[in-house]
Ligand SMILES: Nc1ncnc2c1ncn2[C@@H]1O[C@H](COP(=O)(O)OP(=O)(O)OP(=O)(O)O)[C@@H](O)[C@H]1O
């Protein structure tokens with residue numbers, strides 16, 4: 001007879017790395033059109049010509065980064081002439097830091113005591129030996145634009161790909177820069193329910209031993225994910241449900257386990273902590289400690305010499321990453337007060 005409980009040496013996870021947000025599946029589902037579009041922007045480089053620039057936008061957690069990385073990986077595997085470079089501007093938010101990251105990626109070590117200009121001079125000699133696809137993800141976090149001018153002027157064969165949630169970003173940059181970029185625009189729309197289900201099913205098959213989910217579990221996870229419009233939420237739920245099941249040493253993930261996982265969505269951090277820079281992490285910790293207080297009081301606890309405006313901007317970034325919730329209450333004639341809460345808005349998770 002088959003046992004329903006799990007021995008300590010057993011696991012219902014086949015490969016839990018497949019539940020990492022950065023995992024790249026072997027087949028990319030439901031982004032065929034976008035994949036082809038990105039590929040076409042790069043295609044001219046294959047013919048030894050200058051590539052096109054591309055501005056990708058859309059809501060969080062709907063495959064923008066994944067689809068782009070997928071195409072870059074294919075380029076890397078299929079061509080010696082084209083070098084794809086991917087940099088996340090959340091982690092590297094100035095031209096100097098991006099250049100340092102590029103040096104790191106191309107293994108260029110002579111960076112000490114060099115300013116941005118000099119680094120670019122060195123880097124351009126190396127990059128111009130090939131065609132370059134430079135993908136700057138989360139481009140709205142970039143604080144200065146000299147890197148863009150450098151690439152437009154000094155790199156001869158290149159495609160620039162920008163990714164952001166902020167549809168208006170490209171229209172708010174300097175008009176001259178905008179017209180020089182002459183970027184095509186590619187919108188990512190959220191997945192529908194069936195697509196969400198397919199994608200989560202694929203993850204589940206990579207991550208779990210066969211037949212561990214009871215009937216209806218996957219559909220419930222897909223439904224919640226579809227309501228939140230964010231595949232990361234679904235991956236979180238798969239993982240949580242698995243952990244909850246293992247914690248009670250069972251081999252079967254039940255609806256009850258999934259319900260419990262759903263109740264933990266409140267703690268769900270859509271962006272991983274490692275994607276935050278130090279300042280954002282410190283401020284996130286502070287909001288966690290003082291959740292529900294007025295923003296100006298929380299600011300008073302932050303003794304780091306940044307202006308209130310900068311502090312507010314960091315809070316907005318954390319809100320955009322769905323890590324905290326901001327709320328304003330009107331005091332009538334006496335203006336408004338603003339509060340910050342740790343975690344997602346209750347309304348979003350209490351379905
Ligand atoms: N079509 C898909 N197939 C498999 N996994 C997917 C698909 N679309 C999204 N995912 C997964 O969902 C998660 C979020 O996707 P991704 O990181 O690409 O989102 P994004 O659109 O770049 O979001 P953000 O704007 O917040 O950066 C990732 O873990 C990714 O692997």
Ligand SMILES: [Mg+2]
Nearest residue numbers: 064065066137
């Ligand atoms: Mg992304």
